[in-house]
Amino acid sequence: MPIICHVCNDKKALLKRPKTGHALCKECFYWAFESEIHHTIVTGKLFKEGEIVAIGASGGKDSTVLAHTLKVLNERYNYGLDLRLLSIDEGITGYRDDSLETVKRNQQEYDLPLTVLSYETLYGWTMDAIVKKIGKKNNCTFCGVFRRQALDRGAMMLGVNKIATGHNADDIAETILMNILRGDIARLKRCTAIITGDDPSGIPRVKPFKYTYEKEIVAYAYFKKLDYFSTECIYSPDAYRGHARAYLKDLESIRPSTIIDIIHSGEMLSVCQGVKLPSQLKCVRCGYISSNELCKACILLEGLNKGKPKLGIGKTSKVTQQLKLSKSEEASCSGGCNKIKNDL
Numbered sequence: 222m223p224i225i226c227h228v229c230n231d232k233k234a235l236l237k238r239p240k241t242g243h244a245l246c247k248e249c250f251y252w253a254f255e256s257e258i259h260h261t262i263v264t265g266k267l268f269k270e271g272e273i274v275a276i277g278a279s280g281g282k283d284s285t286v287l288a289h290t291l292k293v294l295n296e297r298y299n300y301g302l303d304l305r306l307l308s309i310d311e312g313i314t315g316y317r318d319d320s321l322e323t324v325k326r327n328q329q330e331y332d333l334p335l336t337v338l339s340y341e342t343l344y345g346w347t348m349d350a351i352v353k354k355i356g357k358k359n360n361c362t363f364c365g366v367f368r369r370q371a372l373d374r375g376a377m378m379l380g381v382n383k384i385a386t387g388h389n390a391d392d393i394a395e396t397i398l399m400n401i402l403r404g405d406i407a408r409l410k411r412c413t414a415i416i417t418g419d420d421p422s423g424i425p426r427v428k429p430f431k432y433t434y435e436k437e438i439v440a441y442a443y444f445k446k447l448d449y450f451s452t453e454c455i456y457s458p459d460a461y462r463g464h465a466r467a468y469l470k471d472l473e474s475i476r477p478s479t480i481i482d483i484i485h486s487g488e489m490l491s492v493c494q495g496v497k498l499p500s501q502l503k504c505v506r507c508g509y510i511s512s513n514e515l516c517k518a519c520i521l522l523e524g525l526n527k528g529k530p531k532l533g534i535g536k537t538s539k540v541t542q543q544l545k546l547s548k549s550e551e552a553s554c555s556g557g558c559n560k561i562k563n564d565l
């Protein structure tokens with residue numbers, strides 16, 4: 222006996238929703254999926270009419286579904302948004318070059334303007350060259366820091382009002398878990414926000430998929446036959462996030478609401494009064510927001526350019542001190558004074 226859709230009570234159910242456990246037909250699933258994202262956008266006040274929005278487009282499932290859904294909702298509910306695609310080419314042969322081909326096909330399909338910005342142009346380094354220098358351990362630190370800044374720089378170039386990314390509920394639950402495991406209170410406080418970077422100097426980032434399960438994004442892409450690139454990054458298998466992800470998947474198989482429950486817990490956590498949190502400064506070198514005098518990207522870049530790629534992998538404040546010292550010694554010592562520089 223076929224199972225009948227829980228919503229329309231008419232058509233044959235095709236899937237069991239991971240989020241609710243309800244059996245739904247394809248059309249009712251699309252409607253539920255899109256309506257929940259619309260609800261997130263409206264209640265979170267993610268956009269204002271007339272805004273230009275850059276969608277961070279990697280060619281992967283999340284950002285492909287995001288581009289598709291934002292286009293559908295923008296038309297259905299008259300958001301009045303000017304949507305663009307912004308892709309960062311990290312320079313990973315056999316991964317990002319292929320996924321960018323997917324983005325280009327989607328650009329045609331969705332008829333949205335696309336801008337591609339590369340690490341090589343911005344920083345003079347591709348991830349292939351960085352991994353050659355430092356190996357696979359810690360390479361995600363470089364990639365993550367550079368990408369964050371590259372998206373901001375691209376968004377500034379395009380003059381957009383917001384950046385929308387495809388971070389989904391699973392990504393956010395993983396990040397909460399990782400920040401707890403690392404004892405990183407400052408990031409724990411920030412990571413559940415649906416809008417980040419909304420200080421006067423930055424371009425706000427929004428996460429319309431904050432409450433959307435990865436499994437549902439995959440199901441939506443599958444049933445809608447969306448064109449996306451599904452290979453994992455070739456340099457990321459050793460990343461710490463992978464362990465948090467595996468742990469969460471285990472928990473989710475026992476209790477499907479784990480993901481939303483962790484997000485809820487993260488949102489409810491508050492930092493005790495009197496706990497000192499880093500203040501937001503501007504990098505003295507590039508002007509980017511930073512909690513130290515030098516931003517992480519400038520420190521990582523300095524390390525790469527000086528042949529000391531491990532510089533910046535540890536605590537930023539200590540390295541900043543070392544760099545400041547090394548600069549003043551450089552100025553006062555004409556040669557022979559290389560002790561600190563050599564430690565970097």
Ligand SMILES: Nc1ncnc2c1ncn2[C@@H]1O[C@H](COP(=O)(O)OP(=O)(O)OP(=O)(O)O)[C@@H](O)[C@H]1O
Pocket residue numbers: 276277278279280281282283284285307308309310311368385386387388392
């Ligand atoms: N190279 C990139 N260019 C532009 N945006 C990116 C890029 N990489 C990631 N993003 C943005 O950041 C979000 C989260 O990226 P993450 O690396 O976690 O990938 P993901 O969860 O596999 O997402 P996706 O399936 O879209 O690749 C993406 O959905 C996308 O919006």
